[in-house]
Structure formats: structure tokens, C-alpha cells
Amino acid sequence: MKAFLMHADRDFDLEQKPPWNEQALLQDLELPSLFSAMAQGDEFLFEVAKSAIVSGIDLNVSAVRYRQDILKDCLRNPLIVRSLYDLSIRAIETPKKISWGIWGMFPESILTRSIDVLGLLVTLLKELRNIATERADRFKSEGFRTLFTMLRRELSDEYIVSVSAHLKQLRFRGGVLISAGLGKANKGVDYVLRRTCESNQNWIDRIKRFFAERPPTYSYHLHPRDDAGAKALSELKDRGIHLAANALAQATDHVLGFFRMLRTELGFYIGCMNLHERLTKRGEPTCFPVPVEPAKHGISFKGLCDVCLAMNSKGGVIGNDLNGDHKELVIITGANQGGKSTFLRSVGLAQLMMQSGMFVAANSFSANVCDGLFTHFTRAEDVTMKSGKLDEELSRMNEIVDHIRPNSLILFNESFAATNEREGSEIARQIISALLEKRVQVFFVTHLFTFAIGLYRKRMERAVFLRAERRDDGSRPFKLIEGEPLETSYGEDLYRELFLDKAVQE
Amino acid sequence: MLTNNTAPFQSILFARSEDRRTTTTEPPFFRDLNLDQIVNAITAGRGHYDIKPFFYASLHDADAIEYRQQIFKDLEDSALLCSLRAFSKSMVEMREHLGWANRFHYRLQRQRWFLDAAAIYCDLIINLTNQLSRFTLESKGLLSVREYLSGYIESDHFLHLLQQTHKLNGDLAAIQYCIRIKGGGFSVRKLASERNYSAEIEATFSKFQQGSVKDYRAQFTESAQMNHIEAKVLEFVARLHPEIFSSLNQYCVENTDFVEGTIAEFDREIQFYLAYLDHIQKFRCRGLEFCYPTVSDRPSELHGAEVFDLALADKLFRADGSVVPNDFRLEGAERVIVVSGPNQGGKTTFARAFGQAHYLASLGLLVPGKEARLLLFDRLFTHFEREEQSKNFRGKLQDDLLRVREILIGATSNSLLIINEIFTSTTLRDALFLGAHIMKKIVDRGSLCVWVTFVDELALFGEQVVSVVATVDPNNPSLRTFKIVRSRADGLSYAMSIAEKYGLTYRRLQERIRQ
Secondary structure, eight states, X not given: OOOOSSSSSSOOOTTOOOOTTHHHHHHHTTHHHHHHHHHTTOHHHHHHHHHHHHHGGGOOHHHHHHHHHHHHHHHHOHHHHHHHHHHHHHHHHGGGGSOOOSSOSSHHHHHHHHHHHHHHHXXXXXXXXXXXXXXXXXXXXXXXXXXXXXXXXXXOXXXXXXXXXXXXXXXXXXXXXXXXXXXXXGOEEEEEEEOOGGGGOOHHHHHHHHHSOOOOOEEEEOOTTOHHHHHHHHHHHHHHHHHHHHHHHHHHHHHHHHHHHHXXXXXXXXXXXXXXHHHHHTTOXXXXXXXXOTTSOEEEXXXXXXXXXXXXXXXXXXXXXXXXXXXXEEEEEEOTTSSHHHHHHHHHHHHHHHHTTOOBSSSEEEEEOOSOEEEEEXXXXXXXSHHHHHHHHHHHHHHHHHHOOTTOEEEEESTTOSSOHHHHHHHHHHHHHHHHHTTOEEEEEOOOHHHHHHHHHTTOTTEEEEEEOOOTTOOSTTOEEEOOOOOOOHHHHHHHHHHHHHHHHO | OOOTTOOOOOOSSOSSGGGOOOXXXXXXXXXXXXXXXXXXXXXXXXXXXXXXXXXXXXXXXXXXXXXXXXXXXXXXSHHHHHHHXXXXXXXXXXXXXXXXXXXXXXXXXXXXXXXXXXXXXXXXHHHHHHHHHHSOOOOHHHHHHHHHHHHHTTSHHHHHHHHHHHHHHHHHHHOEEEEEEETTEEEEEEOOSOOBHHHHHHHHHGGGTTTOOOOOOOOOOOOSSOOHHHHHHHHHHHHHSHHHHHHHHHHHHHTTTXXXXXXXXXXHHHHHHHHHHHHHHHHHHTTOOEEOOEEESSOSEEEEEEEOOHHHHHHHHHTTOOOOOEEEEEETTOOEEEEEOSTTSSHHHHHHHHHHXXXXXXXXXXXXXXXXXXXXXXXXXXXXXXXXXXXXHHHHHHHHHHHHHHHHHHOOTTOEEEEESOSTTSOHHHHHHHHHHHHHHHHHHTOEEEEEOSOGGGGGSOTTEEEEEEEEETXXXXXXXXXXXXXXXXXXXXXXXXXXXXXXXXXXXXXXXXO
């Protein structure tokens, strides 16, 4: 039994190895605040959101759509989905109520405990199946329909009756019957549990059997004080029942595993529902993005917000637009505090959210699914000596190059500025040229004017140049517009800012 | 007991029975040449075969040596080697089973061990015979083993044993019985048609078992011994099948000594080869070579290429050091090698390697080195300085001289003498005087000799004497080489260079980014 709500064909692996650059993504895109918004204080939901979003980068277009459909079902039926989630939690907590007894991990005690736990779990499975039967018509997605069909198919009434019958029979009220052969040193081998004839005979058969000729049988009764003998006999019994005990214990694990997986996979959607509710309450736009095949490069959106910023800022957030169909290079230049980093982060977040099957915070969003997302941001804490910092930046770039491949998306934020502009521009130029040639998509926020203007003058068809500006009236300060790179620098900008302030005051 | 066409196979170690000399005492030169360490290492893990005596008796006949070298050459076929290893492994197993057949408490268990031992024996005989027939053998020794086996396997004795063993094993394997355990007792009867309930349970719950990772099957401690409950069960099973168990009893009485003596002795003797090949394999793995030496009692020249001390190599490998092999060559009248040079320069090692090569060759073994042409010596003498003797000067000098005298009495022109730093306890003048006199006697005798000495002058004795020295690194004279040789006494900016360092230039990136 599988839930298959995260992937159409496999379990969601909460423990899966995150991409090698997980830490960079978490830090550069400020992902933990997204996870917190989804988790609403629930640590488990936080972990699920983290794993699903960071590793979503590996999904293909149809896998993304698979989740989108399920999420749409969830948003339509929040109460039913939350009750399924609660049921899964109740199931997981069942074994904690049943003690292990005093005998520990011997086949006999494993068997007894499994009979008890499985008995309770079967009741919960039945409850789950009933929901699946009654509410099926309200769910349209392939994922939910498959799950509900599976539950109805696997858990028929007849099956549940036969399981209960076995659970009763396995208490062996009439003794244990075991067959064996002679192995090495004439020791018993191939112990097999046998079904006693009486258990499936009616009373007439029993009477017939009583009067039938009995095969030669030799019996032995232990002396009441023969403790070693009792121990040996109980081990013999264990050899007979241990496969059955194993089957039952594994079945218990499996059913528990199913409920755990159901909880984990639903947990992702519960997180999405939580986030959706919050964004809707704040009046922020949400939409299901349109994923495109990896090789069809391009990214376009309207009113895209940085979700994390939207969640935490008091006023409304200004969304950005980009008409980047068929584009592979987006260069963002312009004033400090102009919203460049926010823009870059919102692109990365939306890309990750889209690829994990979520909605995004925008009026519309469409992009190709990328084969790996990389971030190369300058890091404030890395400021040491200039040469040391360049070395650090380039060594990080070196690692990225080891993993990057065609159709990857890489976001640069003020990279390679830790040297003079001419050299920084040259390094950036060489790197970007090589990446573009290898069909890597690039977003680059930069102050390296020589670099930016050099690319601009090439009049590349697949490049877009955006500029951050502050308008004199101070309104809508974070909107980016298309335009030729302007020669600005941090110092000049700051100087101008101070000078202008003074001028205003005077 | 055997049929008449059985080949007169005697021994895989000795071509003729008169070559067989047995001694259980280590030859006197063993310690000096560290041969004791080598033989200990070779025979480690094979103590129960008692094969050390084979390494104590050198052969003095080129044919006897050839007999063994031929066998080693056949054993270069690793498949053949594998077959023989499998054979001796099975023999070990068979003997273990026989041991248990004597030691176990319950009779029905002892009898089964005995039956198993015989079954292993039958198998290993058949396997070895079949496998030997598949190889192209060149050696007289293995050819006659093959002939012997093909006779043995057809003998009535063996065929009878084989047939009985099969029958009993089949009968016992077919027995199936049922135990019912209820309360404080159990009963045993033959298995009727009761269904496998485990399978039924597994089938019912299988849909819940998919992808299970945890295994709840109990790990039972499998002792070969039985407790009294198991013994009782077995006793009941025997009562349910009286005919099978009485023929098992009969079988054990009839076949008490089923192992053929020749096979047992072959198993022991073949260890000589297997042990040595096992031992040298670890050196071969690390690039050291072994070769078949050419031996002669009247050699026109002697030489060795990349010869090394096998005992030292073993030690060095344990410490991850590397071995320095050495060459030597004696031509025409040359009979004595005088080794001089700095301390700790590998002089003694050279002398030992020389002695070891000759001794190992005399056992018919491959020798450590790339190529070797060696003397088939009649006797081997060594005289190494010993720490424990240096208590008083006069006594020690006297001991030295007595020992040398003994050697010179025994040595012939075909003897090998290895002398290491004697006369260190006397004055240089004495050492020179005594050395020169002894040298003259050795040269007159015509014995082959390696003499390690600090007395350089000995190297100038005459045309029969060759001087070799331990060398040092010419660039750093304090470095020993352990070699013993024949001798008288760009335009980028800083930032771009960092980019270059990380492989981030345009050109490098084009190569690096995967498609």
C-alpha cells in the first residue's frame, strides 16, 4: 500500500539527500522563513516543507502538474484533507499504547504484540477506506483518485474478515504444529509451521478422525522441574512460528509505514494550505504557475512577489513583471536599495516553489523547469581581505561548475566584485559566456558596468536588461524596468544620495 | 585394496624415495640467514600439516630440484592451483567432521558426522580427479598423481564407499517429521498432508509486507550440539524410520578407515607448494619478482638480478617500506664477494639475500629475484657475529677462529660460505692478518663465499675476489641507498590567476561543464 501523493510512482523520501548546495539555497533565498510560514510552528511540517521544496528541483513537468492537481483538490476540500491527516497521526500513535511485555524480542512476543497492534490498525484502515468510499467524487486529481481506488481495492470487507480470522488463529490455542527434516549432524532443519487439521474441520470430521487409525506417534512430557527442557522446547516452538511472527511484524510495520507516509505526504499539502490561507488573508496574489519543458528556456511573470517579504512586511509588496519568453540571460543593474536582491530572490523562490508543485505569489508565472538551481551571492560575512574574498567567491564558483549542467538556472548577486572592475568584469564575462554557450540560464545582479555594458552592446536576442531605479516621488520603489545598464557604483551612489539629501534640505 | 593398474605414485616432493631425508631440526645456518623467519611465515596457519621438516632438507641433486620446479611451473596455472587449494580445504573439512564424529555425545549425531566426513571425502576425490584431467600437466609429479587417482577412483573400495554414502544421505534427507508442541510436552510423527501455515500467513499479509526493511526473523544460535529435547526428538524420528538408522549404524562399523594413506600424504606434501606460493603472492602483488633459478654444481658463472632478502621484505611490507633489490655476478675465476661500505648500508642484507637465494633454490623453490643462476652447493656454512658472545675478547676471538676452522674443515669447492663481520673484537692489524690468511684458505679451497667486512683490504686479495660496496646518495651522503654495487672500495593578473587556479577561465569552463 502506497500513498503516492508526492510522486505518481514512488514514496516521498523525507530523508533524501538534499542537493549539495542546500545550505547556499537556504541562506541566499531565505528559505527558512518560507518553511516557517508553511509549518506554523509544527516542526514536522517544517521538515517536510524543507525537504520537498529543496529537492523539488529534480521533478519534471508532469510530476509538477501531478502535485499541482493534488494541491488544487486540497484547496477545494480543506476539511476532508485535514481529517485524513489527523487519522494518519492517530494510527502512528497506536503502537505506543501497547507494551512489549516482559519477554522482549522473541518470536512469541513479537507475534503477540503484532496481533494486538495490527488488530487496532486494521480498524483505522477501515475508517480510512470509508472516507475514501464516501468522498471520492469530490476529488479530481490523479493522485487522490489513485489513493482512494487503492484503498477500496486492497481493503475489501472479505479481506478484513480473513485478516481478523488469522489474527485469532495465530494465538494457537490448540498447540503449535511444526514440521522438520534432518540436517547437519542430524539436527532438525527446515522448521515449517503447519496448519493443524482440527482448526478447519467441523465436528463430524473430528469424530471421524477420532476413530480413524492413528499414525505411529511418540510423545514426551517434560518433568515439571526440567527448566532447561522447557527452554529448549520453547526455542523449538520459536523456530516454528518465527516466520509467521516476521510476517505479522512486517505487516504491522508496513501499515504503520503507510500511515507515516500518508502523514508525511499530506504534510506537504497541509503546509501549502497553511501558506495559501495566510497569503489570501493578506490579499496577496497567488496563482498556479505554468511549468514548461526544460529545454524551452524562458521565464515570464506578472506581479511576482518575494513570498517571505510578503509575509513579513507591513505594507503591501510591489510585484515585478518580466517578459522573458525565450530569454536565457537577465542582467539587473542599477541603484542600491533598488530592490534588485529582492527581485532575484523572488525569482529563485518562485522557481523552487513551482518545481515542487506549489502555487507562487504572483498574478501569473510561467517558466521552464530548470535542471538544477544555483545561487552565487556575495556574502557579507565573507568580507576579509580583498584577495581572500575573491578567492572564496571563485572557489564557490568552482564548486558550482562541478555540478552545473545545461538547462540549469544560476542566480548571481554582485559576484566577482571583490577585485577591480576591469578584472572582475573579465572574469564575469568569461564565466557567463561559457555558461550561456552550455545552455545555462543566468540571472545576474551586478555593479560591474564594463561587464554589463559589454553584454548589452552585443545586442543578444536572448538577453534582457533590467534596471532598478528610484523615482523622485519615492513611490513604488522596488519596481524594475527594462533598460540599458547605467554606470553606477556604490560609492558614487551613496555620495549622490547624501548630496541630494543635503540639496533638498538646503 | 587397490586395483593393479594404479601407478606407483610415491611422493609429490621426492622424485625418488632415496632423496627423502627427514630431519626435524633446523639447520644451523637458519637463524643467521633469517630462514627461520621465512619458514615460519611460509608455514604459518599450516601447523597441523607439520611441513617444516620439508624446508629443513636441501636437495643436492639437480634432478630432484627439477622435479619440484616442474610442479611449480604446472601450478602457475591458477585454475589448477585453485583446484588443489579446494582439495586441501575439503580435506581439512573432512578431518574436522571426523573429529566431531568422535567427540559428540549422542550416537545418532556421531554417526551422521561420520557419514558427512565420508561424503566430503568422496566428493573431494572425484573433484580432484576430474579437475586434474582437464589440465595440461608437464610435471612428472602431478602426472603420476593423476594416474594414481584415476586408478583409485575406479577401485572397488572407493566405489562401494561412494554408493553406500549416497544412498544413506538420500534416505536421511528425505525424512520429514512433525512435532506438536502443547503445554509441557510434545509428540513426534511422520509428516502427513498438513498445509504450510507460514506460507498461508505470508500470503495473506504479503500486501502489507511490501518494501519491508526490518527483518524480524529470529537469529537462532546454531550449535551443532544437541540439547536433550532435540535428542529425544531425533530418537523418536529414528524409531519412526528403523531401517534407515540401522543401515547407518552398519555403515559406520564397516568403513572406519576410509581415508587412503597415499591421499593423506599427498595432501600433506602438496602444502609445501601451496604454502610457498601463498607466501610469495603478497610480494608479487607489490611488484617484486620471483624466478626459477638455474642451479649447477659446476657453474661457469653465477649471477642474480634484483635479488632481495625475503625476510626483510616481509618486515618492510608490514611497515609499508619498500624493498631495495640487488644484483650480483661472478665470472671466470671469481668465487668470493667481499662486501664493504658504510654501516646500516644493506651489507648484511645483501649477504643474507645471497644465502637465502641459494638455500631456497636448493629446496626446489622459486627464488626472490628476477633472474638467478646459482651454485648447487653441497654444504652451506654461515658465520655471523653474535651479540651474546662478546663478553670477553679473547674468548670471542677464539670462538670465531674455532668456528672458521670448523667451516674450513667441512667446506669443499662446492660449498657456500657466508661470513659476516668477524674479528671485530680484535685490532685492525690482527683482523687484517687473520682475514688475509683465512681468505687465502677459502680461495685455495675454491668455495663460494660472501664476506661482509670492515676490512677493505680483503677486497684486494686477487682475481678470485670481487669487491662490492654499499652506496650512499651522492647528493646527500648521509642517505643510504641500500644499493650494493660492484666498485673499488605566465602573463595573467593576480585575479585571473586565481580564476585559472579554480579552472574558471572560458576555455577551461568549456571543457568542464557537463553536457
